[in-house]
Amino acid sequence: MSGLKAYPGSCHCGAVQYQVKLKFPPVHDPSAASIHIYKCNCTTCHKMGYFHLRPINPAEDYILTSPTSVDELGDYRCFAEKHGWYFCKKCGVRFLGLGGSWEQVELDIEQWAGTKNEGEEEKLQKVWKTKGEPKIVEKQGKKVTKPYYLSVNAVTLEPSEDIDLRKWHEKGWILYVETRREDGTPTGTTPHEGGMY
Numbered sequence: 001m002s003g004l005k006a007y008p009g010s011c012h013c014g015a016v017q018y019q020v021k022l023k024f025p026p027v028h029d030p031s032a033a034s035i036h037i038y039k040c041n042c043t044t045c046h047k048m049g050y051f052h053l054r055p056i057n058p059a060e061d062y063i064l065t066s067p068t069s070v071d072e073l074g075d076y077r078c079f080a081e082k083h084g085w086y087f088c089k090k091c092g093v094r095f096l097g098l099g100g101s102w103e104q105v106e107l108d109i110e111q112w113a114g115t116k117n118e119g120e121e122e123k124l125q126k127v128w129k130t131k132g133e134p135k136i137v138e139k140q141g142k143k144v145t146k147p148y149y150l151s152v153n154a155v156t157l158e159p160s161e162d163i164d165l166r167k168w169h170e171k172g173w174i175l176y177v178e179t180r181r182e183d184g185t186p187t188g189t190t191p192h193e194g195g196m197y
Contacts, residue, residue, distance in 0.1 A: 003023040004021040004022065004023050004056075004061065004114075005021065005022060005023070005114070005162070006019045006020070006021050006112070006113035006114065006115070007019065007020055007021075007022055007157055007158070007160065007162070007163055008157070008158045009095065009152065009156045009157040009158060010095075010156060010158065011087075011088035011090075011091050011093035011095055011156060012088070012091040012092075012093045013088060013090045013091035013093075015066065015067060015072075015088050015089075015090045015091070016064070016066060016067065016073070016088045016093070016095055017064075017065045017066035018062065018063060018064045018065060018066075018095065018096070018152075019062075019063050019065065019109070019112075019113060020053075020055055020061060020062045020152050020157075021055060021056075021060070021061035021062075021113075022035050022053070022055060022061075022162075023035060023056065024162055024173075025171065025173055026173050028175065030139035030140055030142065030144050031139070031142050031144050033056050034056065035053065035054060035055055035056055036052065036053070036054040036175070037052065037053050037054075037154065037168055037173050037174050037175065038052045038174060038175040038176065038177050039051060039052065039174065039175075039176050039177070039191065040052060040177045040179050041176075041177070041178060041179055041180055041192045041193075042179040042180065044078055044079075044085070045179075048085065048094055050085075050094065050097065050151075050153055051153055051154040051155050051165070052097070052151045052152075052153075052154070053151065053152045053153070053154040053157070054150065054151050054152070055150065055152070056147075057147060058100070058130055058132070058147050058148060058149075058150035059129065059130060059131055059132075059147070059148075062129070062130060062150055062152070063107070063109070063112065063127045063128065063129055064096075064102075064127060064128035064129075065109065065125070065127050065128075068126070070102045070128055072089065073086045073087065073088070073089065074086065074087040074088065074089045074092075075087075076094075082099050083097055083098060083099040083149055084096075084097070084098045084099075085097050086098060093153075093156060094153055094156075095152065095153050095156040096150070096151070096152055096153065097149065097150070097151040097153075098130055098149065098150050098151075099132060099148055099149030099150070100130045100131055100132025100148040100149065100150060101130065101131055101132065102128050102129070102130060102131075103128070103129055103130075103131055104126055104127070104128055104129075105126070105127060105128075105129050106124045106125065106126055106127075107124065107125065107127060108122050108123050108124055108125070109123075109125055109127065110123070130148075130150055131148075132147075132148025132149070132150075133148055134146060134147050134148060135148075154168075169189075172189045174189060175188070175189065176188065176189070176190060176191050176192050177192075178192045
């Protein structure tokens with residue numbers, strides 16, 4: 001998909017390093033192929049202060065470059081234990097929510113990110129990607145195919161001109177999702193009751 005750009009992220013101590021491809025701005029249409037930026041008031045996300053950023057295609061748009069094994073990550077699971085809330089075991093920073101599984105692959109990170117100069121030698125490196133099954137759901141009266149669950153904690157992205165969380169709020173890009181109600185509908189661009197900006 002054109003317009004995608006790779007952005008780096010990490011935990012506080014740097015033991016966890018990842019890259020995610022994003023395309024700004026988000027489109028607030030559930031059937032659009034768009035990134036989604038939101039805050040959720042389910043008990044898990046509320047207590048963690050999680051700031052969701054979901055890529056368009058989690059299988060292709062997210063890679064974990066460090067640590068060398070996912071066994072080195074902390075993994076908190078609650079309720080039905082379908083989603084892993086991954087964190088760095090050294091500094092405790094929670095960086096990813098995943099309702100899928102991991103696979104290790106070899107790829108050229110610069111080529112994957114679209115930053116490799118033509119003619120440069122290929123440099124393969126082992127990284128971790130995610131995989132899972134998409135599902136069809138109904139949102140606002142439309143049938144929508146949703147990718148499996150992968151959500152980056154936006155506060156773990158490295159700040160840049162595009163990664164400015166204050167500007168995301170000012171531009172109305174952040175949705176606030178009321179998940180304590182049955183329908184889990186977005187409540188708009190202001191926080192839900194008891195929520196936070």
